[in-house]
Amino acid sequence: MNSSDKYKAVKAEITAIYHENKGRYGYRRITTELHKRNFLLNHKTVQRLMK
Known part of the structure; x- marks a missing residue:
């Protein structure tokens, strides 16, 4: 399975x-x-992605 990160753009924006x-x-x-x-x-x- 090729699972791409659906939150990639959001993680970059959070950072x-x-x-x-x-x-x-x-x-x-x-x-x-x-x-x-x-x-x-x-x-x-957002809280989960920031961990």
């Missing part, structure tokens, strides 16, 4: 947001920022 804010953003603020950037994800998904 960018995290580093833009010097590591001061948690999953809640990152979720809000992702919503502003038109990535509609549940906060639980």
Whole structure:
């Protein structure tokens, strides 16, 4: 099976947001920022991807 990562773009965006804010953003603020950037994800998904 060739399973590609369906969250690849989101992970890159989370990393960018995290580093833009010097590591001061948690999953809640990152979720809000992702919503502003038109990535509609549940906060639980964002929290799981950040682990």
